[in-house]
Amino acid sequence: MTSLDSANQKPHAWLARQSRWSPLEIAFWLATLLPFYFFPTYLTLASQIAITALFAISVDLILGYAGIVTLGHAMFFGLGAYAAGLLSVYGWGEPISGLLFAAAIAGLAGWLASFVIVRVQHLALIMITLGLGFLTYELANAMTWLTGGTDGLRGIRTWPIFNYFRFDLWGYTAYSYSLAALFLGFLLSRRIVNSSFGLALRGVRENVRRMPAIGSDYRRHLQKIYVISAAIAGTAGGLLAQTTNVVALDALGFQRSADVVVMLILGGTGRLYGAIVGAVIFLVARDQLAGINPQYWYFWIGLLLMFVVLVMPKGILGGLASLAARWRGRG
Amino acid sequence: MIGQIAIVLFDGFAFGMLLFVLSVGLSVTLGLMNFINLAHGAFGMLGGYVTVLAMRQLGLPFLLALPAAFLTAALVSVVFERTLFRRLYKAGELNQVLFTIGVVFVAAAVATYAFGTVQQVIILPSWLRGSVEVFGLRLGVYRIFLIAIALAVTALLVFGLERTRLGAQIRAAVDNQRMAQGLGLDVERIFAITFALGSGLAGLGGALAIEIVGLDPSFGFHYLVYVLIVVAVGGLGSITGSFVGAALLGIGDVAGKYFVPEIGSFLIYLLLVAILFVRPLGLFGKR
């Protein structure tokens, strides 16, 4: 789906067509409002799914569109969470400026890391992201005086949004807030991937060596998308800190980095919606299975992952898309 | 002071050798088949549990439990390879990652179900316990044993690859798969044998690891990180690379903790990032 359908089309026309909204997309976003009415007792879960989906989108931007496989993206998620949390602990609990602060801190860290990231590929790239992730985790553990260490950061008080919407026990505010952030993050990402910059990124993913030959400074492109991705991941982390008022080391953990990649591949890479669908399916399945059987739920998750790979090698969305294409071809 | 440095080198080297046995198999299968097998640690876990069962239920001595661990892990892995993994060789690395992570999840759940979450204990024979004085240094007997096993494994692997027919076939398949196939080599069979060997070594590593790092159902996930680090630092498909990489990480980790304990927890990752930044293919990687 990422290759141009036919070579004689003008790229701009293709991009314009790509950025048009389909009815299916509009229906999808309307469906995200359903939990308010049909599952009001699941709103906290919905809020955490929205946050994870935003995180997964940030990974899709680099993995799905620029080919940067990462096992350490939780470092930006966690940095954002700690940034937003610490801002509140030190007296400024206004949520929206807190999110911007979280994005800025994570983006800054992403910018620093990007100088290393763009110079390596393949296994070395994966392992360096993993190493940086672990280093950040250990650093946060070592700086217990600031982060609260293993016990977690305490004393976060997030003020009401617009000084009006208080974070309630049911999670109405939390879900509204996270969903709004997810939607804005999605809009931004959609714009990016459907721009000529997004096109250049796909070129990098498909063939790094050819990009300089057509006059594209691929390292600067990669750096740019990496910083954007880090900032979005930081925003997701900030959201988690603000909606739960807690941050602990697990926000930076390897588990989180690995899980988000699993969700993304599960949903399907390089199509933004794959990130959201993957997060929804993984987390809902996990919640339901763990509710039934808290000790062995991961057995079924494991089977689900294996099954999806064997049956739908392009992820769930990819599988659905090819099914739809076949059906349309027949009809 | 020299005595202390010698001790630290010895301990670090022994720990590195444990990592080597655990990870060399993954390095070879990754280099040979380009197959990202994150379930490698799960085969190590399997070897560990086989050892526990063999010693506790069957009353086998430790030295017989080790080959049992190797063989079981090798056999189970070849079943997986023939039935499932084989389908994924052409499936792209992300699918391999997802699938093998799924295997790790399932393996951990099965281990929990069968053995519980408790730390498994094995009782070593008395001649492997305690320490001996060598040139005035106190060396742990089990660590000497670890080093001996790792050296034997290395020697066998190097000899096997350099001197046997199968070794020549494997080398040919690693260098150029298509050409090897064109020359009439049964590449699939070579894959299967290599995979079994690699997983068997993981099983052996898991068995050896119980005494040093313990064994519980999270083993497959936990030690995956260390295994990946050794593979990446050593370089894909290189036995020498894995050996040197593992030794370097083991010694670097132990020496670092000894001389600068304040940064003990950072060391292994600092080494990883620094080495890969300078040598993205690893110390001995070719591609």
Added chain:
Amino acid sequence: MLNKAAAATLLGLGLAWSSTALAQETVKIGVILPYSGPFADAANQLQAGIDLYISKHGDEVAGKKIEIIKRDTGGPAPDVAQRMAQELVVRDGVDILAGFALTPEALGAAPIADEAQKLMVVMNAATSIVTEQSPYIVRTSVTIPQLNYAFGQWAFNEAGIKQAYTLVSDYGPGHDAESSFSKGFTEAGGEIVGSDRTPVANPDFSAYVQRVRDANPEAVYIFVPGGAQPAAIGKALADRGLAPPDTKIFAQGELTHPEALESMGENARGIITTFHYTLERDDPLNKEYVDGYHAANNGRSPDLFSIGGYDGMHLIYEALKATEGDASGDALVEAAKGMSWQSPRGPMSIDPETRDVVQTVYIREVQEVDGKLQNVIIHEIPEVKDPLHGAN
């Protein structure tokens, strides 16, 4: 988007719904634990303690049926624990929150217990500050300073040790153990000659143990989490020739739990530990508890998690009896304050001011009894409170 009033109405509905559940003669207890992931063993042992109590005392108390709902956090994730607590309250309508093996879990759930006014029984999480997070929190396990402050004093005063080296895991509980042991020890007059911290996920202890050996202290104090590390560090010490009586080894009780003792073998002899529960303590109540536990768990022995869960259930049962089945948070907390009872671990009570556990601290030495190495109590310090409450 709904405004405050609507949300408050809904919350009221939810609470009304949960009080109808109460009218149906059921008391629901939501148990939040890391059933999966690296801390699964702690969760399983704690759950086994809960199950044992229920099977012994029946699932009915004060005319109400007890129902347990389990929720998995997967590890030290406060956000997940908070969501689980919230869902248990608003969706399942639980009356009591319980479990909490890890401090971050307890800290995550505390605001929910506070806002929903539910009794929250912390059955393990051992950081001092946990009970200060909400007036609805009661703890039935232990705190790390409780065990180690008195231990430090004992080491100088009774064991006659003048200088010690500390080696602890580099995370919250380890830091607590290091500071409280050191405080007790130096206040009594002892001297800490060196201290190191080992990474939490540390597979190999040889470097740190070598550092201890270089310093050649009279004694070394150790804190590592349960699991694989006790045996690993025990063997590393023995390999270096660091063993009693030449070098005293002090530790918190995890170091010599049954599996670690078995794995360490002869190397464990003479290690001195501080703990609130001793498996081998000679006491009819404890014997009955241990036998029952063995029978229900394939011969596995109870540990600190099990006893925390067991006594946590005891507290819930007794509080419900006292309130005659009234499961509201305020009534239960009032009933729990000052409660005292004989536990398999020994006498214990709930401090009415801090709602924290007050209990006997046992100092044990690994000795040979009937040809088997086990923890033998050599000293008891009765009615120890957490020394940090009110200190800051």
